[in-house]
Amino acid sequence: xxxxxxxxxxxxxxxxxxxxxxxxxxxxxxxxxxxxxxxxxxxxxxxxxxxxxxxxxxxxxxxxxxxxxxxxxxxxxxxxxxxxxxxxxxxxxxxxxxxxxxxxxxxxxxxxxxxxxxxxxxxxxxxxxxxxxxxxxxxxxxxxxxxxxxxxxxxxxxxxxxx
Numbered sequence: 001x002x003x004x005x006x007x008x009x010x011x012x013x014x015x016x017x018x019x020x021x022x023x024x025x026x027x028x029x030x031x032x033x034x035x036x037x038x039x040x041x042x043x044x045x046x047x048x049x050x051x052x053x054x055x056x057x058x059x060x061x062x063x064x065x066x067x068x069x070x071x072x073x074x075x076x077x078x079x080x081x082x083x084x085x086x087x088x089x090x091x092x093x094x095x096x097x098x099x100x101x102x103x104x105x106x107x108x109x110x111x112x113x114x115x116x117x118x119x120x121x122x123x124x125x126x127x128x129x130x131x132x133x134x135x136x137x138x139x140x141x142x143x144x145x146x147x148x149x150x151x152x153x154x155x156x157x158x159x160x161x162x163x
Contacts, residue, residue, distance in 0.1 A: 032096070033077055033080040034056055034059060034060065035096055036080045036083065036084070036095055036096055037055075037056070037059050037076070037080060037123065038055055038056040038059065039095070039096050039103070040083070040095070040107070040120075040123055041055040041059070041123055041126070041127050042055070043100070043103050043104065043107060044107070044120065044123060044124055044127065045124065045127045047148070048127055048130065048131060048145070051131070051140075051144045051145040051148055052141070052142060052144055053127075053130050053131055053139055053140050053144075053145045054130070054138070054139040054140075054141075055126070055127055055130050055139070057137075057138060057139045058126060058129065058130035058133065058137070058139040059076075059126060061137065061139075061161075062076075062126055063076065063077075072122075075115075075118075075119070075122070076119070076122065076123075079115065079116075079119035079122075082110070082115060082116070082119075083095050083106065083110060083116075083119075086106055086109060086110050086116075087103075087106045090102075090105065090106055090109060091105075091106070107120065130145075131145035131146070131148075131149060131151075132145070132146060132149065132151055132153070134153055134157055134158055135157075136157065136158050136159070136160065136161050137161050138161075
């Protein structure tokens with residue numbers, strides 16, 4: 001029993017120290033940025049998940065695309081860190097560990113900041129792009145989102161992914 005308690009103490013001390021150590025570094029909030037970006041997109045536009053649109057895969061395409069500037073990619077990644085910082089400030093937990101209601105509160109709060117408004121706008125823009133994407137990109141495989149939007153993609157359909 002004492003060993004188990006001591007083990008838990010060391011584990012909690014290490015994890016707490018890691019959060020404090022990385023809190024102001026570039027590594028903080030970067031452990032699972034795609035998980036956070038995907039959850040934010042689902043919170044902002046839950047219909048995408050219902051339509052089986054893989055916004056996470058689309059974000060990977062964006063973050064790897066040569067025509068997306070390095071500064072914009074950095075802004076998207078920094079937004080994850082800033083979101084987690086705001087989440088910790090408001091609720092003492094990382095964003096993806098919050099309830100739906102508390103995540104909504106965090107999004108409402110960051111939307112009041114210039115960076116937050118721009119970051120949310122970028123994520124919504126990418127969500128809308130994913131909804132209208134051709135099946136060749138692998139994010140809107142069933143074209144369910146296009147049908148839901150009443151969107152008719154141009155012809156001919158691409159034979160390979162442009163991104």
